[in-house]
Amino acid sequence: MPTRKSTIFFVLAGLGAGALAVMVAHAHYRHQKAQAAWNESAALVKRLDLTDLCLFTDARYARHPSMADRHTPFQDSPMAMEHFPSGTLISPPPHLRPQ
Amino acid sequence: MSLHERHRNIIDFALSSLGRRWKKNLALTVVYAFVVFTLASVVFFTEAVKSEARAVLRGAPEIVVQRLMAGRHDLIPESHIDVLRKITGTRQVQGRLWGYYFEPSTGANYTVVASGEPPLEPGTIAIGQGVARTLNAGEGDLIPLKGSKGDYASFEVVRVFSHESELVSSDLIEMHADDLRAFFGVPEDYFTDITLKVRNEKELVVVADKIRRLLPDTRPILRDEILRTYDSLFDWRSGLLLVIFAGAVAAFVIFAWDKATSLSMEERREMGVLKAVGWETSEVIAMKSWEGIIISLAAFFGGTVLAYVHVFFSSAFIFEPVLKGWAVLYPRFQLVPQIDPYQVLALFFLTVVPYTVATVIPTWSAATVDPDSIMRL
Numbered sequence: 001m002p003t004r005k006s007t008i009f010f011v012l013a014g015l016g017a018g019a020l021a022v023m024v025a026h027a028h029y030r031h032q033k034a035q036a037a038w039n040e041s042a043a044l045v046k047r048l049d050l051t052d053l054c055l056f057t058d059a060r061y062a063r064h065p066s067m068a069d070r071h072t073p074f075q076d077s078p079m080a081m082e083h084f085p086s087g088t089l090i091s092p093p094p095h096l097r098p099q
Numbered sequence: 100m101s102l103h104e105r106h107r108n109i110i111d112f113a114l115s116s117l118g119r120r121w122k123k124n125l126a127l128t129v130v131y132a133f134v135v136f137t138l139a140s141v142v143f144f145t146e147a148v149k150s151e152a153r154a155v156l157r158g159a160p161e162i163v164v165q166r167l168m169a170g171r172h173d174l175i176p177e178s179h180i181d182v183l184r185k186i187t188g189t190r191q192v193q194g195r196l197w198g199y200y201f202e203p204s205t206g207a208n209y210t211v212v213a214s215g216e217p218p219l220e221p222g223t224i225a226i227g228q229g230v231a232r233t234l235n236a237g238e239g240d241l242i243p244l245k246g247s248k249g250d251y252a253s254f255e256v257v258r259v260f261s262h263e264s265e266l267v268s269s270d271l272i273e274m275h276a277d278d279l280r281a282f283f284g285v286p287e288d289y290f291t292d293i294t295l296k297v298r299n300e301k302e303l304v305v306v307a308d309k310i311r312r313l314l315p316d317t318r319p320i321l322r323d324e325i326l327r328t329y330d331s332l333f334d335w336r337s338g339l340l341l342v343i344f345a346g347a348v349a350a351f352v353i354f355a356w357d358k359a360t361s362l363s364m365e366e367r368r369e370m371g372v373l374k375a376v377g378w379e380t381s382e383v384i385a386m387k388s389w390e391g392i393i394i395s396l397a398a399f400f401g402g403t404v405l406a407y408v409h410v411f412f413s414s415a416f417i418f419e420p421v422l423k424g425w426a427v428l429y430p431r432f433q434l435v436p437q438i439d440p441y442q443v444l445a446l447f448f449l450t451v452v453p454y455t456v457a458t459v460i461p462t463w464s465a466a467t468v469d470p471d472s473i474m475r476l
Contacts, residue, residue: 006110009393016400020443023407027436030411034435037263038154044264046158047215049195049294051325053152054229054269055332057208058426060199063270064210066320066328067165067292069172085424093328095320 056086066093106389109382113389116369128397134350135402135450136409141343142442143410144418145333150437152329155267156322160294161303163195163320164310174289179314183295186309188302194290196276198283200244207233207427211283213276221275225258229269229428244272247284254278262431269430367465374470383466384459391458395451403446411436 044050052064061068062084082088117124164183166175175194183192196213209230219225226236236242236256243251260268279285297306307319370383378386409415411434415422423429 004107004111005114006107009110009114013396013400016396016404019400019404023404023436024438024440024443027411027438030435031437034154037261038151038435040261041155041264041267042158044158044260045155045267048212048271048273049160049215050212050267051156051159051163051320053148053156053266053329054210054227054271054430055148055266056422056424056426057229057270057428057430058424062424063199063208065332066325067163067172069165069167069170085421086426089421090332093324094331095324095327 056084056089058086059084062086062090065090068093068096070096105382106385109386110389110393113386113393116386117390117393120365124394128394128401130350131394131398131450131454132402132405134347135398135446136406137343138347138450139403139406139446140409140415140418141333142446143406143436143438144415144434146437146439146442147410147434148333149329151266151435152332153326156326156329159322159325160195161296161300161322162294162307162310163325164293164295164314164317165320166292166314166317168316172292174285175292175317177288177290179317180290180293182313183293183310186306186313188298188306190296190298192293192295195292195294196279196285197291198279198285200272202233203245205233205427207270209270209272209428211272211274211279213279214273219257219273219275221278222254223257223275224254225260225271225273226256227260227268227271228262228265229430230272231256231259233428244282246282252278252282265430266432269432270428370462370466371470374466380463380466384462387462387466388455388459391455392451395454399447399451402450403443407436407438410434 051066054063056062164175164179166173166179177194180192180194183189198211200209200211201207202209207230214225224242226234226242231237234242238256238259240256241253242256243253246252254274260271274282280287285291295306297303303321303323307321310317310319373383373386374380409417414431414433419429
């Protein structure tokens, strides 16, 4: 008797759900394994008094967003609009937004 | 016939029906999966960065005091340290020296920081992986750097920060505080900013208020604010992410619109035949719903798993040109996955449910029409 199409569908859907479960388990495993590396990075942050992640290096307000001042979009002149691509990815830190 | 067996028969029929138009349905699934892939990649990437920021920036200074002049960050005089030390509840008030260095030969920007405890020997530096890559330098090499007076000073690399710490150290050059002062020409009695600790963490806000009152030309930045910066860093309202989300929403609207307005003649005739041979309206709707569920589940599973592989196994290479921007130095970090089941569920309901619902509505309107009139179309 040939395999029913619905059986194939349920097997494939089960495999898809299984892949999601494997993803979650893998994330948990990597999380546990990363603790040592995170502790090393946290120790470096503490030793050098660092304040920001090194995600972007093209603009100073993207390299150190938490240290940026209120006038960074106009840093070169009052009419100099944002022109760094990284500036379009990040939003201003909460302490620079109007309360 | 049991409900289970009835639905299995309907699924069998729905799969055969999808198979008869396999080219159209395959194209639809691929585009749909791509939309899910884009959304899932953004969600996975931003959540992983936020989680990493919370884990590594817990060691950041409790309060950073910056001096502002004409709206810009300026050097802060040493005399401010004495004022801060007199505030009740503060401890470990110390000046911080750091700055940016543009390397003309490579075009890369580096962050130069003064050595912490234990300090490096004068004339030596520790560099991040990104600096080592752009300068092609390693431990024991001498690196010439152009100082503020135009003269070159050579520093010996005594340490390269580990690859694991690249997310915080990629562009760092650590050097002795005296070397940094001489290199940038920072006057003896000035610092870049001041960091301080507070005896009781509950008093952080009170101390910050006192700092604002005593030193009106400064602004205190709390560690909590630094951490919140990364919580809102890739806010969905920020430029490019808004474009991505708007694109995804537009794609879904097009899907839904297409489904809601264009049941093909073949599909309408199929429904007419089914009703003519005895299918009930509810069974026709169930069949079309299963078609929608099959397509959206395939797109959801495919798009989500591919997004996971993209972000956590291939360093989000599709995002790299955007993240790199104009930078020469690009940190190569392997993000640690942070999957919240809530995120996956949200993604599921944002993608699978609207499509399935959009499939049911036109089917319902077509399935309630007399089969004879549909077949005569």
